[in-house]
Amino acid sequence: MNTVFVIGVGLIGGSFALDIKKHNPEATIYGIDKNDAYLDEALSLGVIDKKAKIEDLEKADVVIVTVPVDATLDVLPKVLDEISDKAIVFDAGSTKVDICLKVKHHPKRRNFLAAHPIAGTEHSGPNAAIHGLYKNKTNIICEVEETAFKLQEKALKLFSDLGMRIRYMNPKAHDKHIAYVSHLSHISSFMLGKTVIDKEKNERDIFDMAGSGFESTVRLAKSSPAMWTPIFKQNKTNVIETLNEYINNLKHFKQLMENEDFEAVYNEMQKTNHIKDILNGIQ
Amino acid sequence: MNTVFVIGVGLIGGSFALDIKKHNPEATIYGIDKNDAYLDEALSLGVIDKKAKIEDLEKADVVIVTVPVDATLDVLPKVLDEISDKAIVFDAGSTKVDICLKVKHHPKRRNFLAAHPIAGTEHSGPNAAIHGLYKNKTNIICEVEETAFKLQEKALKLFSDLGMRIRYMNPKAHDKHIAYVSHLSHISSFMLGKTVIDKEKNERDIFDMAGSGFESTVRLAKSSPAMWTPIFKQNKTNVIETLNEYINNLKHFKQLMENEDFEAVYNEMQKTNHIKDILNGIQ
Secondary structure, three states: OOEEEEEOOOHHHHHHHHHHHHHOOOOEEEEEOOOHHHHHHHHHOOOOOEEOOHHHHHHOOEEEEOOOHHHHHHHHHHHHHHOOOOOEEEEOOOOOHHHHHHOOOOOOHHHEEEEEEOOOOOOOOHHHOOOOOOOOOEEEEEOHHHOOHHHHHHHHHHHHHOOOEEEEEOHHHHHHHHHHHHHHHHHHHHHHHHHHHHHOOOHHHHHHHOOHHHHHHHHHHHOOHHHHHHHHHHOHHHHHHHHHHHHHHHHHHHHHHHOOOHHHHHHHHHHHOOHHHHHOOOO | OOEEEEEOOOHHHHHHHHHHHHHOOOOEEEEEOOOHHHHHHHHHOOOOOEEOOHHHHHHOOEEEEOOOHHHHHHHHHHHHHHOOOOOEEEEOOOOOHHHHHHOOOOOOHHHEEEEEEOOOOOOOOHHHOOOOOOOOOEEEEEOHHHOOHHHHHHHHHHHHHOOOEEEEEOHHHHHHHHHHHHHHHHHHHHHHHHHHHHHOOOHHHHHHHOOHHHHHHHHHHHOOHHHHHHHHHHOHHHHHHHHHHHHHHHHHHHHHHHOOOHHHHHHHHHHHOOHHHHHOOOO
């Protein structure tokens, strides 16, 4: 693994670059990004060793595609066109159905591993890249049987070095479940932020009265719209389903309050307290 | 300030007890709680020095009422009945209108200061009490002019010792604003937890796929229903208003997705990103 290319040198790609370099000091990390300022920043921060172009990919051992999921549909086939037979390419996108479908018949399909590391922060850009982002995080791999065995092994070794645990799923199940545990959280957070901002024109009031609870609940509303818009677009059907259920639950809660049925309000919360036990498993 | 009574020895009252003792080692902290197991726990943890009864309040210098807001309506007049003229009583409830109204005509109204420290965690009970909970937190004081001047001074000295900053508001404005920045966050979080739990019967799947983003967004769903039900009951009108606006914003977002208007989806998120600057002020 001497030649590693990271396409998209932001939080996700940059954090891969930092940890791969740490585990393989001999490797050269090449960065590709349509945003040249990002490349310069990644270079000066030491996130990448060299700037590169898509045509340089023929010398790659590993290619990591960490661009927004709509850009992945465009970039991934081009990457597969350029690489040699020995290279392993993986992505880190939050949707898997469209991406897997896009390269289903590509002659180099077996060089690609569809991955989704459940890791990140609400920050973005090369400056947001951090060491250890992937440690103890889950990495969901889809259609593993479509990837050449030796290349699976290579990728799994890399994920293992970074401290990730692996779960295998099919793309449809991935997109459906992740809509609940990730995509919906982002929308609930964005809309909470919007509701409060719309109401509280005097920002000083929000800032003074808001506590750590509010901060925690709206944290995801800081996330990048450029990254999240294409995710919602690609996972539209599942996300709309989760939104329907979420809106219905909120309406039901409101109805209970309007009916002054506070015993039922209590029970709604009490049943959900059970989330404690589930969250205890997330580290 | 030699004799301090804490009524309700959970997270909020217990954390007051710990810090007051630290700043006033000579003080004796008495605990009163309808839950005797809590009192024993608070005693063995060193959160309080002695167990007490409501009849003992005549010797109090300071009384802190930190019980659920419905219980406060019942307990607070009894506390005022018992105390001496020199005692200052304050509460920490998340609603202020009903509490202020309840004691409006009490002969000892001037011994009471209506307070709401914006501090807490999602945990509860004496075991959840921590040092420094109130440091750098906002404490909202309502109807300050209804409290005797010397007793205001005493309470403000205590809040200042604990590192709190003070904001003055009227109870109506408090209850309206806090519905947005605190009460709504709790409901959005509880309903998010419910939506995911209802869908994901196999908990292992949630636990494996959920990341820190989900954890942050549902953190408040761990909160105590016994504390939150009476808050929603007392602040019903404001909370229903926030829920209406939140539900409308979610429906609008869903409509944009259904219309495939992803430019508008992008703009919704981009405008809300502005929450970053607001949150930078919250520590």
